[in-house]
Amino acid sequence: xxxxxxxAFAASLPPSGLTWALPEGQSIEFPGKDGLILRxxxxxxxxxxxxxxxxxxxxxxxxxxxxHMHEPSQLEAKEWRVSIGGEVEKPVTLSxxxxxxxxxxxxVNTLECAGNGxxxxxxxxxxxxxxxxxxxxxxxSGARLRDVLQRAGVKPSGKHVMFRGLDEVPGNVPPFIxxxxxxxxxxxxxxxxxxxxxxxxxxxxxxxxxxxxxGWIGAASCKWLTEIKVLDSEFVGNFMSPGYRLxxxxxxxxxxxxxxxxxxxxALNVKSVISGPFxxxxxxxxxxxxxxxxxxxxxxxAKVEISTDGGASWNLAKxxxxxxxxxxxxxxxxxxxxxxxxxxxxxxxxxxxxxxxxATPVWNPSGYLYNAVDQVRIHVA
Amino acid sequence: MGSRAQKPGAPNVTADLPAGPMQAKATTACLECHxxxxxxxxxxxxxxxxxxxxxxxxxxxxxxxxxxxxLIDYLSSNFSPDKPAFDAQRTSSGKRGK
Numbered sequence: 001x002x003x004x005x006x007x008a009f010a011a012s013l014p015p016s017g018l019t020w021a022l023p024e025g026q027s028i029e030f031p032g033k034d035g036l037i038l039r040x041x042x043x044x045x046x047x048x049x050x051x052x053x054x055x056x057x058x059x060x061x062x063x064x065x066x067x068h069m070h071e072p073s074q075l076e077a078k079e080w081r082v083s084i085g086g087e088v089e090k091p092v093t094l095s096x097x098x099x100x101x102x103x104x105x106x107x108v109n110t111l112e113c114a115g116n117g118x119x120x121x122x123x124x125x126x127x128x129x130x131x132x133x134x135x136x137x138x139x140x141s142g143a144r145l146r147d148v149l150q151r152a153g154v155k156p157s158g159k160h161v162m163f164r165g166l167d168e169v170p171g172n173v174p175p176f177i178x179x180x181x182x183x184x185x186x187x188x189x190x191x192x193x194x195x196x197x198x199x200x201x202x203x204x205x206x207x208x209x210x211x212x213x214x215g216w217i218g219a220a221s222c223k224w225l226t227e228i229k230v231l232d233s234e235f236v237g238n239f240m241s242p243g244y245r246l247x248x249x250x251x252x253x254x255x256x257x258x259x260x261x262x263x264x265x266x267a268l269n270v271k272s273v274i275s276g277p278f279x280x281x282x283x284x285x286x287x288x289x290x291x292x293x294x295x296x297x298x299x300x301x302a303k304v305e306i307s308t309d310g311g312a313s314w315n316l317a318k319x320x321x322x323x324x325x326x327x328x329x330x331x332x333x334x335x336x337x338x339x340x341x342x343x344x345x346x347x348x349x350x351x352x353x354x355x356x357x358x359a360t361p362v363w364n365p366s367g368y369l370y371n372a373v374d375q376v377r378i379h380v381a
Numbered sequence: 382m383g384s385r386a387q388k389p390g391a392p393n394v395t396a397d398l399p400a401g402p403m404q405a406k407a408t409t410a411c412l413e414c415h416x417x418x419x420x421x422x423x424x425x426x427x428x429x430x431x432x433x434x435x436x437x438x439x440x441x442x443x444x445x446x447x448x449x450x451x452l453i454d455y456l457s458s459n460f461s462p463d464k465p466a467f468d469a470q471r472t473s474s475g476k477r478g479k
Binding site: 026027028029030031032033034035036037038039040041042043046047049061119123124125126128129170171172173174 | 394413414415416418419422423424425426429432433439440441442462466467469470471472473474475
């Protein structure tokens, strides 16, 4: 495993005015992961603080980790195999060496957990209580899933592609198996990824190979991939239903929702996050840079607007130069503060599908796809 | 909120469930599969906790039916919606500055 460059790491740290480093004894040692918010170490759930979202690519030591289950206890690259079967002409099995011989493709993808922002819903819902940071952007590379499937030959009866990983499941918990529609599976940007930001995937991010379904919720991008199975219909299992589903119509807390009145969560929503100033900051009057990131799943960002008066008026932010399909845009807005006092800064993104972040969150029983306008409160001295 | 062992530099610092008559039974039932923070961060109504306990027992948590109501009371009184948010710690890779 390549060690992360100290120089690159230092360059990615937030500006020195921000104190995220906690005194000895309050932080928890976690090899390879620096300054992340510990939601849980068993199962591993680590969140990126919003102030880190100031680089286009998120360095791996800052990238969030979400595991539903336990990581594989035994994993040898030489022994690892992925099988491709189901509705195919001829099932095949590939080793890592054989997979590496297939032409690779690269996708810069913003990967976001379906439950990112869950803790902000009211009333609160069960699940990992993510804040704003179960999201990150990295360059993923590997064989196109389409080319891997072609080795086996997909039959016309193939309608869904199921992924199974090597994660280990406690008790009677159903295995974390999900499927994606064949159209998305055959899309030229859907990968069997082996590399992240130029290095082999680390164990927390799915070594040696994972599905990479760009612009979709992280749950579609199965880690520690070991089986790809073409099905004639959507996979039937807990993590396809009732897991990862949204009510077709808005519901109120307490409403009963029938499974047939729901649809699967697939592509990400339009969203923005403010990475600076941070919530609760005390700043000097003068020029203040408001900055962050914005994304839209399979859509591009059309604009980001910033309000410094709690939503009464909006200003256009400048979008960053780096861009790629499925990747977030960095944005910035220079604000000349004049009057001292307490201020509420809001960010609101609009994407090329015409979707805009709502002022109030769209509540749902699982707390998925929170995307209300982002908000920080600061004091200007 | 539960006490947290905080040994400087200790890896995977254990968090405990809160003190109370059900602490030991909740620890045995729940922490077999996952750590306490999964529970400590929740803020749910009693009805929502009852649903979660039901789901967890179906998924393998061993809870004596005679203890079920007391367990739901323990969780819903300690982790009700009005409680302040759980104060999460940060990780350190131990390699800063190298």
